[in-house]
Amino acid sequence: MATTAPPLHDGCEDAWSWSSTDKSHEVKVHGSRNETALFHPNWSNGTAGVRGNRVLNWGRFYWEVRLSHRVFGTSMMFGIGTRRTRLHIDEFINMLGEDDQSWGLSHKGLLWHGGTSTPFTDPFPEKQATTIGLLFDGIKGTLTYYKDGKCLGEAFTGLNSSSSELYPFVCSTAAKTEMTLDSLRRGMVSLEDRCCVTIATHLKSETEARGLLLPSMLKKNIVRECSRQSNCNSPMAHLKSPCSVT
Structure with missing residues:
Protein backbone atom coordinates (compact mmCIF):
# COMPACT_ATOMS: atom_id res chain seq x y z
CA MET A 1 0.00 0.00 0.00
CA GLY A 187 6.76 25.27 1.44
CA MET A 188 8.57 26.89 -1.45
CA VAL A 189 6.21 29.27 -3.23
CA SER A 190 8.62 30.19 -6.05
CA LEU A 191 11.96 29.22 -7.62
CA GLU A 192 13.48 32.38 -6.09
CA ASP A 193 12.31 31.34 -2.64
CA ARG A 194 13.83 27.89 -3.08
CA CYS A 195 17.13 29.36 -4.29
CA CYS A 196 17.35 31.77 -1.33
CA VAL A 197 16.89 28.92 1.14
CA THR A 198 19.53 26.80 -0.57
CA ILE A 199 22.07 29.65 -0.74
CA ALA A 200 21.52 30.53 2.92
CA THR A 201 22.14 26.92 3.92
CA HIS A 202 25.71 27.17 2.63
CA LEU A 203 26.55 30.48 4.31
CA LYS A 204 28.08 30.82 7.77
CA SER A 205 26.44 34.04 8.89
CA GLU A 206 24.16 36.96 8.02
CA THR A 207 27.30 39.08 7.57
CA GLU A 208 28.49 36.78 4.82
CA ALA A 209 25.06 37.00 3.18
CA ARG A 210 25.17 40.82 3.22
CA GLY A 211 28.47 40.69 1.32
CA LEU A 212 27.00 38.84 -1.66
CA LEU A 213 27.12 40.68 -5.00
CA LEU A 214 23.42 40.31 -5.68
CA PRO A 215 20.42 42.64 -6.16
CA SER A 216 19.37 44.24 -2.87
CA MET A 217 15.95 42.56 -2.65
CA LEU A 218 17.39 39.11 -3.32
CA LYS A 219 20.15 39.75 -0.78
CA LYS A 220 17.57 40.85 1.79
CA ASN A 221 15.67 37.59 1.36
CA ILE A 222 18.86 35.54 1.79
CA VAL A 223 19.83 37.48 4.94
CA ARG A 224 16.35 36.86 6.34
CA GLU A 225 16.66 33.15 5.57
CA CYS A 226 20.09 33.03 7.27
CA SER A 227 18.53 34.56 10.37
CA ARG A 228 15.69 32.02 10.28
CA GLN A 229 18.07 29.09 9.94
CA SER A 230 20.30 30.32 12.77
CA ASN A 231 17.23 30.30 15.01
CA CYS A 232 17.13 26.52 14.59
CA ASN A 233 20.16 26.38 16.93
CA SER A 234 21.99 24.27 14.36
CA PRO A 235 25.41 25.26 12.94
CA MET A 236 24.65 26.13 9.34
CA ALA A 237 28.07 24.98 8.18
CA HIS A 238 27.07 21.40 9.06
CA LEU A 239 23.55 21.46 7.67
CA LYS A 240 22.59 19.57 4.58
CA SER A 241 20.39 21.55 2.23
CA PRO A 242 16.84 21.23 3.63
CA CYS A 243 15.26 21.72 0.21
CA SER A 244 15.51 19.85 -3.00
CA VAL A 245 16.44 22.08 -5.93
CA THR A 246 15.55 19.62 -8.64
Missing part, protein backbone atom coordinates in the same frame (compact mmCIF):
# COMPACT_ATOMS: atom_id res chain seq x y z
CA ALA A 2 1.39 3.40 -0.96
CA THR A 3 2.07 5.77 1.92
CA THR A 4 0.94 9.38 1.83
CA ALA A 5 3.76 11.91 1.87
CA PRO A 6 3.71 14.28 4.85
CA PRO A 7 2.55 17.86 4.20
CA LEU A 8 5.18 20.08 2.54
CA HIS A 9 7.67 17.19 2.40
CA ASP A 10 9.28 18.89 -0.61
CA GLY A 11 9.74 22.15 1.29
CA CYS A 12 12.25 22.86 4.04
CA GLU A 13 12.49 23.01 7.81
CA ASP A 14 11.13 26.19 9.38
CA ALA A 15 12.16 27.96 12.58
CA TRP A 16 9.74 29.77 14.88
CA SER A 17 8.53 29.46 18.43
CA TRP A 18 5.88 30.52 20.90
CA SER A 19 6.26 34.18 21.76
CA SER A 20 7.73 34.99 25.17
CA THR A 21 5.84 38.31 25.23
CA ASP A 22 2.60 37.88 23.27
CA LYS A 23 0.97 35.49 25.67
CA SER A 24 -1.25 35.27 28.71
CA HIS A 25 0.33 35.70 32.13
CA GLU A 26 -0.98 32.18 32.72
CA VAL A 27 1.30 30.72 30.02
CA LYS A 28 4.93 29.78 30.63
CA VAL A 29 7.06 29.05 27.55
CA HIS A 30 10.14 26.88 27.87
CA GLY A 31 12.47 24.59 25.96
CA SER A 32 15.64 25.33 23.99
CA ARG A 33 13.62 27.37 21.47
CA ASN A 34 10.50 28.18 23.51
CA GLU A 35 8.77 25.32 21.73
CA THR A 36 6.64 24.27 24.72
CA ALA A 37 3.79 26.27 26.24
CA LEU A 38 2.60 25.37 29.74
CA PHE A 39 -0.90 26.65 30.53
CA HIS A 40 -2.11 27.51 34.04
CA PRO A 41 0.92 26.11 35.96
CA ASN A 42 -0.94 26.13 39.30
CA TRP A 43 -4.70 26.24 38.73
CA SER A 44 -7.04 27.65 36.10
CA ASN A 45 -9.58 30.43 36.45
CA GLY A 46 -9.99 31.28 32.78
CA THR A 47 -8.67 30.89 29.23
CA ALA A 48 -5.00 31.51 28.38
CA GLY A 49 -3.43 31.80 24.93
CA VAL A 50 -0.07 32.30 23.25
CA ARG A 51 0.91 33.51 19.78
CA GLY A 52 3.55 32.00 17.53
CA ASN A 53 6.13 34.42 16.14
CA ARG A 54 5.63 33.39 12.52
CA VAL A 55 3.76 35.58 9.99
CA LEU A 56 1.81 33.19 7.78
CA ASN A 57 0.36 35.37 5.01
CA TRP A 58 1.11 34.37 1.41
CA GLY A 59 3.23 31.39 2.38
CA ARG A 60 2.68 27.68 2.90
CA PHE A 61 3.40 26.35 6.39
CA TYR A 62 2.88 23.13 8.31
CA TRP A 63 3.36 22.68 12.04
CA GLU A 64 2.37 20.15 14.64
CA VAL A 65 1.26 20.69 18.22
CA ARG A 66 1.92 17.78 20.55
CA LEU A 67 -0.49 17.62 23.48
CA SER A 68 0.43 15.98 26.74
CA HIS A 69 -1.95 13.33 28.05
CA ARG A 70 -3.81 16.03 30.03
CA VAL A 71 -6.51 16.63 27.43
CA PHE A 72 -9.62 17.81 29.26
CA GLY A 73 -11.58 20.87 30.29
CA THR A 74 -13.85 23.38 28.60
CA SER A 75 -11.61 24.17 25.65
CA MET A 76 -8.17 23.43 24.25
CA MET A 77 -7.76 25.11 20.86
CA PHE A 78 -5.37 25.25 17.89
CA GLY A 79 -5.54 27.73 15.03
CA ILE A 80 -4.56 31.12 13.71
CA GLY A 81 -5.38 34.75 14.38
CA THR A 82 -4.39 38.37 14.00
CA ARG A 83 -2.60 40.54 16.55
CA ARG A 84 -6.04 41.58 17.78
CA THR A 85 -6.76 38.03 18.97
CA ARG A 86 -7.20 37.96 22.74
CA LEU A 87 -4.59 36.18 24.83
CA HIS A 88 -6.42 35.93 28.15
CA ILE A 89 -9.87 36.14 29.68
CA ASP A 90 -11.02 35.26 33.19
CA GLU A 91 -13.75 33.03 31.80
CA PHE A 92 -13.85 29.50 30.41
CA ILE A 93 -14.57 30.05 26.71
CA ASN A 94 -13.59 29.03 23.18
CA MET A 95 -11.25 32.00 22.71
CA LEU A 96 -9.99 31.23 19.20
CA GLY A 97 -12.84 32.03 16.85
CA GLU A 98 -14.78 34.10 19.36
CA ASP A 99 -14.82 36.89 16.74
CA ASP A 100 -13.69 37.55 13.17
CA GLN A 101 -10.02 37.94 14.23
CA SER A 102 -9.27 34.24 14.72
CA TRP A 103 -10.03 30.73 13.52
CA GLY A 104 -9.71 27.63 15.68
CA LEU A 105 -10.45 23.97 16.31
CA SER A 106 -11.33 22.87 19.85
CA HIS A 107 -10.51 19.51 21.41
CA LYS A 108 -14.25 18.84 21.36
CA GLY A 109 -14.13 18.62 17.57
CA LEU A 110 -15.75 22.00 16.82
CA LEU A 111 -14.52 24.70 14.44
CA TRP A 112 -14.93 28.25 15.70
CA HIS A 113 -14.96 31.56 13.83
CA GLY A 114 -17.02 34.71 14.21
CA GLY A 115 -18.47 33.49 17.50
CA THR A 116 -20.16 30.46 15.98
CA SER A 117 -19.18 26.79 15.92
CA THR A 118 -19.44 24.01 13.34
CA PRO A 119 -18.99 20.25 13.97
CA PHE A 120 -15.81 19.10 12.23
CA THR A 121 -14.43 15.91 13.78
CA ASP A 122 -14.90 13.56 16.73
CA PRO A 123 -14.01 14.92 20.17
CA PHE A 124 -10.44 14.09 21.22
CA PRO A 125 -10.23 11.30 23.81
CA GLU A 126 -9.58 12.85 27.22
CA LYS A 127 -6.41 12.07 29.16
CA GLN A 128 -4.73 10.75 26.03
CA ALA A 129 -1.71 12.30 24.33
CA THR A 130 -2.29 13.36 20.73
CA THR A 131 -0.70 15.43 17.96
CA ILE A 132 -2.54 18.06 15.94
CA GLY A 133 -1.13 19.17 12.58
CA LEU A 134 -2.04 22.45 10.86
CA LEU A 135 -1.40 23.16 7.19
CA PHE A 136 -1.80 26.83 6.25
CA ASP A 137 -1.86 27.63 2.53
CA GLY A 138 -1.72 31.39 2.08
CA ILE A 139 -1.90 31.08 -1.70
CA LYS A 140 -5.17 29.14 -1.69
CA GLY A 141 -6.27 30.80 1.56
CA THR A 142 -7.01 27.55 3.42
CA LEU A 143 -6.32 25.94 6.80
CA THR A 144 -6.33 22.14 6.98
CA TYR A 145 -6.10 20.04 10.15
CA TYR A 146 -4.46 16.68 10.85
CA LYS A 147 -4.74 14.43 13.90
CA ASP A 148 -2.06 11.87 14.68
CA GLY A 149 -0.96 11.96 11.04
CA LYS A 150 -4.45 11.59 9.55
CA CYS A 151 -5.89 14.43 7.50
CA LEU A 152 -9.17 15.70 8.93
CA GLY A 153 -9.87 17.91 5.93
CA GLU A 154 -10.00 21.56 4.96
CA ALA A 155 -11.47 23.59 7.79
CA PHE A 156 -11.35 27.25 6.72
CA THR A 157 -11.16 29.03 3.37
CA GLY A 158 -10.80 32.63 2.18
CA LEU A 159 -7.86 33.33 4.50
CA ASN A 160 -5.86 34.95 1.68
CA SER A 161 -8.31 37.86 1.75
CA SER A 162 -7.19 38.96 5.23
CA SER A 163 -5.65 42.44 5.28
CA SER A 164 -4.03 41.72 8.68
CA GLU A 165 -1.00 39.61 9.49
CA LEU A 166 -1.94 36.08 10.57
CA TYR A 167 -0.09 34.04 13.20
CA PRO A 168 -0.33 30.58 14.78
CA PHE A 169 -2.21 30.52 18.10
CA VAL A 170 -3.12 27.99 20.79
CA CYS A 171 -5.12 28.39 23.98
CA SER A 172 -6.36 26.28 26.86
CA THR A 173 -8.68 26.45 29.85
CA ALA A 174 -7.21 23.31 31.46
CA ALA A 175 -4.70 23.53 34.31
CA LYS A 176 -1.17 22.18 33.86
CA THR A 177 -1.59 21.36 30.17
CA GLU A 178 1.32 21.51 27.73
CA MET A 179 1.50 22.04 23.97
CA THR A 180 4.81 21.54 22.15
CA LEU A 181 5.69 22.62 18.62
CA ASP A 182 7.12 19.95 16.32
CA SER A 183 7.72 19.23 12.61
CA LEU A 184 7.85 22.85 11.45
CA ARG A 185 7.88 22.94 7.64
CA ARG A 186 7.76 25.70 5.06
Whole structure:
Protein backbone atom coordinates (compact mmCIF):
# COMPACT_ATOMS: atom_id res chain seq x y z
CA MET A 1 0.00 0.00 0.00
CA ALA A 2 1.39 3.40 -0.96
CA THR A 3 2.07 5.77 1.92
CA THR A 4 0.94 9.38 1.83
CA ALA A 5 3.76 11.91 1.87
CA PRO A 6 3.71 14.28 4.85
CA PRO A 7 2.55 17.86 4.20
CA LEU A 8 5.18 20.08 2.54
CA HIS A 9 7.67 17.19 2.40
CA ASP A 10 9.28 18.89 -0.61
CA GLY A 11 9.74 22.15 1.29
CA CYS A 12 12.25 22.86 4.04
CA GLU A 13 12.49 23.01 7.81
CA ASP A 14 11.13 26.19 9.38
CA ALA A 15 12.16 27.96 12.58
CA TRP A 16 9.74 29.77 14.88
CA SER A 17 8.53 29.46 18.43
CA TRP A 18 5.88 30.52 20.90
CA SER A 19 6.26 34.18 21.76
CA SER A 20 7.73 34.99 25.17
CA THR A 21 5.84 38.31 25.23
CA ASP A 22 2.60 37.88 23.27
CA LYS A 23 0.97 35.49 25.67
CA SER A 24 -1.25 35.27 28.71
CA HIS A 25 0.33 35.70 32.13
CA GLU A 26 -0.98 32.18 32.72
CA VAL A 27 1.30 30.72 30.02
CA LYS A 28 4.93 29.78 30.63
CA VAL A 29 7.06 29.05 27.55
CA HIS A 30 10.14 26.88 27.87
CA GLY A 31 12.47 24.59 25.96
CA SER A 32 15.64 25.33 23.99
CA ARG A 33 13.62 27.37 21.47
CA ASN A 34 10.50 28.18 23.51
CA GLU A 35 8.77 25.32 21.73
CA THR A 36 6.64 24.27 24.72
CA ALA A 37 3.79 26.27 26.24
CA LEU A 38 2.60 25.37 29.74
CA PHE A 39 -0.90 26.65 30.53
CA HIS A 40 -2.11 27.51 34.04
CA PRO A 41 0.92 26.11 35.96
CA ASN A 42 -0.94 26.13 39.30
CA TRP A 43 -4.70 26.24 38.73
CA SER A 44 -7.04 27.65 36.10
CA ASN A 45 -9.58 30.43 36.45
CA GLY A 46 -9.99 31.28 32.78
CA THR A 47 -8.67 30.89 29.23
CA ALA A 48 -5.00 31.51 28.38
CA GLY A 49 -3.43 31.80 24.93
CA VAL A 50 -0.07 32.30 23.25
CA ARG A 51 0.91 33.51 19.78
CA GLY A 52 3.55 32.00 17.53
CA ASN A 53 6.13 34.42 16.14
CA ARG A 54 5.63 33.39 12.52
CA VAL A 55 3.76 35.58 9.99
CA LEU A 56 1.81 33.19 7.78
CA ASN A 57 0.36 35.37 5.01
CA TRP A 58 1.11 34.37 1.41
CA GLY A 59 3.23 31.39 2.38
CA ARG A 60 2.68 27.68 2.90
CA PHE A 61 3.40 26.35 6.39
CA TYR A 62 2.88 23.13 8.31
CA TRP A 63 3.36 22.68 12.04
CA GLU A 64 2.37 20.15 14.64
CA VAL A 65 1.26 20.69 18.22
CA ARG A 66 1.92 17.78 20.55
CA LEU A 67 -0.49 17.62 23.48
CA SER A 68 0.43 15.98 26.74
CA HIS A 69 -1.95 13.33 28.05
CA ARG A 70 -3.81 16.03 30.03
CA VAL A 71 -6.51 16.63 27.43
CA PHE A 72 -9.62 17.81 29.26
CA GLY A 73 -11.58 20.87 30.29
CA THR A 74 -13.85 23.38 28.60
CA SER A 75 -11.61 24.17 25.65
CA MET A 76 -8.17 23.43 24.25
CA MET A 77 -7.76 25.11 20.86
CA PHE A 78 -5.37 25.25 17.89
CA GLY A 79 -5.54 27.73 15.03
CA ILE A 80 -4.56 31.12 13.71
CA GLY A 81 -5.38 34.75 14.38
CA THR A 82 -4.39 38.37 14.00
CA ARG A 83 -2.60 40.54 16.55
CA ARG A 84 -6.04 41.58 17.78
CA THR A 85 -6.76 38.03 18.97
CA ARG A 86 -7.20 37.96 22.74
CA LEU A 87 -4.59 36.18 24.83
CA HIS A 88 -6.42 35.93 28.15
CA ILE A 89 -9.87 36.14 29.68
CA ASP A 90 -11.02 35.26 33.19
CA GLU A 91 -13.75 33.03 31.80
CA PHE A 92 -13.85 29.50 30.41
CA ILE A 93 -14.57 30.05 26.71
CA ASN A 94 -13.59 29.03 23.18
CA MET A 95 -11.25 32.00 22.71
CA LEU A 96 -9.99 31.23 19.20
CA GLY A 97 -12.84 32.03 16.85
CA GLU A 98 -14.78 34.10 19.36
CA ASP A 99 -14.82 36.89 16.74
CA ASP A 100 -13.69 37.55 13.17
CA GLN A 101 -10.02 37.94 14.23
CA SER A 102 -9.27 34.24 14.72
CA TRP A 103 -10.03 30.73 13.52
CA GLY A 104 -9.71 27.63 15.68
CA LEU A 105 -10.45 23.97 16.31
CA SER A 106 -11.33 22.87 19.85
CA HIS A 107 -10.51 19.51 21.41
CA LYS A 108 -14.25 18.84 21.36
CA GLY A 109 -14.13 18.62 17.57
CA LEU A 110 -15.75 22.00 16.82
CA LEU A 111 -14.52 24.70 14.44
CA TRP A 112 -14.93 28.25 15.70
CA HIS A 113 -14.96 31.56 13.83
CA GLY A 114 -17.02 34.71 14.21
CA GLY A 115 -18.47 33.49 17.50
CA THR A 116 -20.16 30.46 15.98
CA SER A 117 -19.18 26.79 15.92
CA THR A 118 -19.44 24.01 13.34
CA PRO A 119 -18.99 20.25 13.97
CA PHE A 120 -15.81 19.10 12.23
CA THR A 121 -14.43 15.91 13.78
CA ASP A 122 -14.90 13.56 16.73
CA PRO A 123 -14.01 14.92 20.17
CA PHE A 124 -10.44 14.09 21.22
CA PRO A 125 -10.23 11.30 23.81
CA GLU A 126 -9.58 12.85 27.22
CA LYS A 127 -6.41 12.07 29.16
CA GLN A 128 -4.73 10.75 26.03
CA ALA A 129 -1.71 12.30 24.33
CA THR A 130 -2.29 13.36 20.73
CA THR A 131 -0.70 15.43 17.96
CA ILE A 132 -2.54 18.06 15.94
CA GLY A 133 -1.13 19.17 12.58
CA LEU A 134 -2.04 22.45 10.86
CA LEU A 135 -1.40 23.16 7.19
CA PHE A 136 -1.80 26.83 6.25
CA ASP A 137 -1.86 27.63 2.53
CA GLY A 138 -1.72 31.39 2.08
CA ILE A 139 -1.90 31.08 -1.70
CA LYS A 140 -5.17 29.14 -1.69
CA GLY A 141 -6.27 30.80 1.56
CA THR A 142 -7.01 27.55 3.42
CA LEU A 143 -6.32 25.94 6.80
CA THR A 144 -6.33 22.14 6.98
CA TYR A 145 -6.10 20.04 10.15
CA TYR A 146 -4.46 16.68 10.85
CA LYS A 147 -4.74 14.43 13.90
CA ASP A 148 -2.06 11.87 14.68
CA GLY A 149 -0.96 11.96 11.04
CA LYS A 150 -4.45 11.59 9.55
CA CYS A 151 -5.89 14.43 7.50
CA LEU A 152 -9.17 15.70 8.93
CA GLY A 153 -9.87 17.91 5.93
CA GLU A 154 -10.00 21.56 4.96
CA ALA A 155 -11.47 23.59 7.79
CA PHE A 156 -11.35 27.25 6.72
CA THR A 157 -11.16 29.03 3.37
CA GLY A 158 -10.80 32.63 2.18
CA LEU A 159 -7.86 33.33 4.50
CA ASN A 160 -5.86 34.95 1.68
CA SER A 161 -8.31 37.86 1.75
CA SER A 162 -7.19 38.96 5.23
CA SER A 163 -5.65 42.44 5.28
CA SER A 164 -4.03 41.72 8.68
CA GLU A 165 -1.00 39.61 9.49
CA LEU A 166 -1.94 36.08 10.57
CA TYR A 167 -0.09 34.04 13.20
CA PRO A 168 -0.33 30.58 14.78
CA PHE A 169 -2.21 30.52 18.10
CA VAL A 170 -3.12 27.99 20.79
CA CYS A 171 -5.12 28.39 23.98
CA SER A 172 -6.36 26.28 26.86
CA THR A 173 -8.68 26.45 29.85
CA ALA A 174 -7.21 23.31 31.46
CA ALA A 175 -4.70 23.53 34.31
CA LYS A 176 -1.17 22.18 33.86
CA THR A 177 -1.59 21.36 30.17
CA GLU A 178 1.32 21.51 27.73
CA MET A 179 1.50 22.04 23.97
CA THR A 180 4.81 21.54 22.15
CA LEU A 181 5.69 22.62 18.62
CA ASP A 182 7.12 19.95 16.32
CA SER A 183 7.72 19.23 12.61
CA LEU A 184 7.85 22.85 11.45
CA ARG A 185 7.88 22.94 7.64
CA ARG A 186 7.76 25.70 5.06
CA GLY A 187 6.76 25.27 1.44
CA MET A 188 8.57 26.89 -1.45
CA VAL A 189 6.21 29.27 -3.23
CA SER A 190 8.62 30.19 -6.05
CA LEU A 191 11.96 29.22 -7.62
CA GLU A 192 13.48 32.38 -6.09
CA ASP A 193 12.31 31.34 -2.64
CA ARG A 194 13.83 27.89 -3.08
CA CYS A 195 17.13 29.36 -4.29
CA CYS A 196 17.35 31.77 -1.33
CA VAL A 197 16.89 28.92 1.14
CA THR A 198 19.53 26.80 -0.57
CA ILE A 199 22.07 29.65 -0.74
CA ALA A 200 21.52 30.53 2.92
CA THR A 201 22.14 26.92 3.92
CA HIS A 202 25.71 27.17 2.63
CA LEU A 203 26.55 30.48 4.31
CA LYS A 204 28.08 30.82 7.77
CA SER A 205 26.44 34.04 8.89
CA GLU A 206 24.16 36.96 8.02
CA THR A 207 27.30 39.08 7.57
CA GLU A 208 28.49 36.78 4.82
CA ALA A 209 25.06 37.00 3.18
CA ARG A 210 25.17 40.82 3.22
CA GLY A 211 28.47 40.69 1.32
CA LEU A 212 27.00 38.84 -1.66
CA LEU A 213 27.12 40.68 -5.00
CA LEU A 214 23.42 40.31 -5.68
CA PRO A 215 20.42 42.64 -6.16
CA SER A 216 19.37 44.24 -2.87
CA MET A 217 15.95 42.56 -2.65
CA LEU A 218 17.39 39.11 -3.32
CA LYS A 219 20.15 39.75 -0.78
CA LYS A 220 17.57 40.85 1.79
CA ASN A 221 15.67 37.59 1.36
CA ILE A 222 18.86 35.54 1.79
CA VAL A 223 19.83 37.48 4.94
CA ARG A 224 16.35 36.86 6.34
CA GLU A 225 16.66 33.15 5.57
CA CYS A 226 20.09 33.03 7.27
CA SER A 227 18.53 34.56 10.37
CA ARG A 228 15.69 32.02 10.28
CA GLN A 229 18.07 29.09 9.94
CA SER A 230 20.30 30.32 12.77
CA ASN A 231 17.23 30.30 15.01
CA CYS A 232 17.13 26.52 14.59
CA ASN A 233 20.16 26.38 16.93
CA SER A 234 21.99 24.27 14.36
CA PRO A 235 25.41 25.26 12.94
CA MET A 236 24.65 26.13 9.34
CA ALA A 237 28.07 24.98 8.18
CA HIS A 238 27.07 21.40 9.06
CA LEU A 239 23.55 21.46 7.67
CA LYS A 240 22.59 19.57 4.58
CA SER A 241 20.39 21.55 2.23
CA PRO A 242 16.84 21.23 3.63
CA CYS A 243 15.26 21.72 0.21
CA SER A 244 15.51 19.85 -3.00
CA VAL A 245 16.44 22.08 -5.93
CA THR A 246 15.55 19.62 -8.64
